Amino acid sequence: MDITPATAAPPPLGAAPAPAGQKATTRPGDRIFLALSRGSGILLLVIMAAIAVFLTVRATNALSHNEGNFFTTFEWSANSTPPVFGIAVLAFGTVVSSLIAMLIAVPVAIGIALFISHYAPRKLSTPLSYVIDLLAAVPSIVYGLWGALFLVPHLGGLYSWLNDYFGWTGIFEYHDGAARSLFTIGILLAIMILPIVTSVSREVFLQAPKMHEEAALALGATRWEVIRMSVLPFGRSGVISASMLGLGRALGETMAVATVLSPSFEIGKSLLDPGGGTFAQNIASSFKESGEIGKDALIASGLVLFVLTLLVNGAARLIIARRKEYTA
Amino acid sequence: MAKRIDVSGLNAYYGAHKAIDDISMTVEPRSVTAFIGPSGCGKSTFLRTLNRMHEVTPGGRVEGKVMLDDENLYGPGVDPVSVRRTVGMVFQRPNPFPTMSIFDNVAAGVRLNGGRVRKDELDGIVEKSLKGANLWNEVKDRLNKPGAGLSGGQQQRLCIARAIAVEPQVLLMDEPCSALDPISTLAIEDLIGELKERFTIVIVTHNMQQAARVSDRTAFFNLAGVGQPGKLVEIDDTERIFSNPSVQATEDYISGRFG
Ligand SMILES: Nc1ncnc2c1ncn2[C@@H]1O[C@H](COP(=O)(O)OP(=O)(O)OP(=O)(O)O)[C@@H](O)[C@H]1O
Ligand SMILES: [Mg+2]
16 A cells, blocks of 8 residues: 655755754645635635626616605606606515415425335435536526517416415405416426426435434334435435525526516516516516616616525525434 | 244345344243354344344344244245334444434324324423433433433433333343443343333443343353454353353353454
8 A cells, every 4th residue: 555644745846955844844835736726715805895886886776866765665667757666666576576486486396306215115215416516507598589489378277276265365366367477487497496496405305314214214104204304304404405405596597587488567466467577587688778877777776686686695604504403 | 021032043134244143032021031152243133133123224134933923024924113112222332313302202102103192191200201211200300401412321221211201012122221321231231120110121231240230141142353254152041051051152241252
């Protein structure tokens, strides 16, 4: 065997031979690496700060011209004089469509992940994992086209059914028309984030320690009880992280939403009403036709989306940290 | 409570590999039977066929008969889940559920299979099991703390408490002390001596003194060579095995003149 202690490595050419094992000397390689890593770290911070300053300045510029209330106005006329715009509709649309997506995608993803990791025979689980990973890599515009060309025309039946059975709640009231609503967006986003949430959850479940699964089995647990006692508690924080990854994608999804939604600046009484909008979709749809104030207004809305994402991530970290003391 | 185990013509496989060959033996109720033998001779594999845990390993397959009194564990229509409730198991490495408190760990088996128990009844079971595992005095003030916060020896006794809480007929232990210090080991050996009043106990151990100390009967397993299946060489009263075994290989193994 060839065991060479690091200190015995020959010094780089041209370096003075360091007194072996004596006082610490910095070698040129270390110094170069230190400078390089420190430099790139600082550079990154500087770039981030520059972007933040740029965005904040432009956003403030737009806000100072705004004649409406930035948070409560149901209108986006940032290019008229005077400009009037507010994010109420966008915030509502973004949050609601992402929530619907999470409600649909997370349980299904956990189910598929458990099926792959603990139920399916290997012959089935391997190709299934492969397909899921493949789906996670499909570009979002493809989902958008599929949503607009296939999903929208085929959701009428589901909409009528929801109206028949849950119409009384008000939020599932449906009057004929194209299914270009926040609810459709939610379904589409659910399909889009399903692969990544499934994929990450599956990896976490596969790592559940065998010894705890065997402990449960030996107590006379059924397969589902094994999962409940040893796999799910172990996978909990991983599934939360996976969901947050999915939520992040849903909140920021642009092309698919812009392709499917017919945007409007009102909040419908029913989730099935066409119209509404999201931050990302609004930016993509309006950016080209916007003047300077218009663009600044879009930047301001983008900053709000950024803060929203930060909040979501912070909340997830809190949830995971709170469970820390209970993980082995 | 305790039941007799009667094994006949038992083979166990991992895929195509035969790990144990044609084992037949009787394990007496309310006694401790020790399994000894060199590494890889199939002690763990055989132990796991006794509560149908072998078949959960991928490729795991069993042929033969294991009678628990007059019920064949491998008979048609026998539910492995109910077998495992009757035949409990303690593993080599202590494995309390890390997300559960001490109390919940002990109660885990009782709560399974839709078992609904009244709170005061459950308190009683947990206390009795922890006392049975000689752990009660050390944990009675922190039943709601995580089980993973105990020392290794305490965790192993917690696992024993968890296993006996469901009142099994048989308790299987696979090298339960090999991860523990001598004092914890002694505590568990004493415990085994008490538990045999209520359960049929089978223990795998590499520690000859331990086998001699705790067991009434000892079974010696051996294998002819690498890749060969393990076989039962002999099973007899522990005293006889350690003083005057009927097979030369047993004596060689016990006295360390092996291989
Ligand atoms: N999961 C497995 N897959 C395939 N082969 C296995 C598996 N577990 C054990 N074996 C094989 O089965 C044989 C018996 O193993 P087993 O673990 O029962 O031996 P053991 O007597 O318990 O050894 P030790 O004293 O080291 O614990 C060995 O040849 C081993 O390689
Ligand atoms: Mg073993």
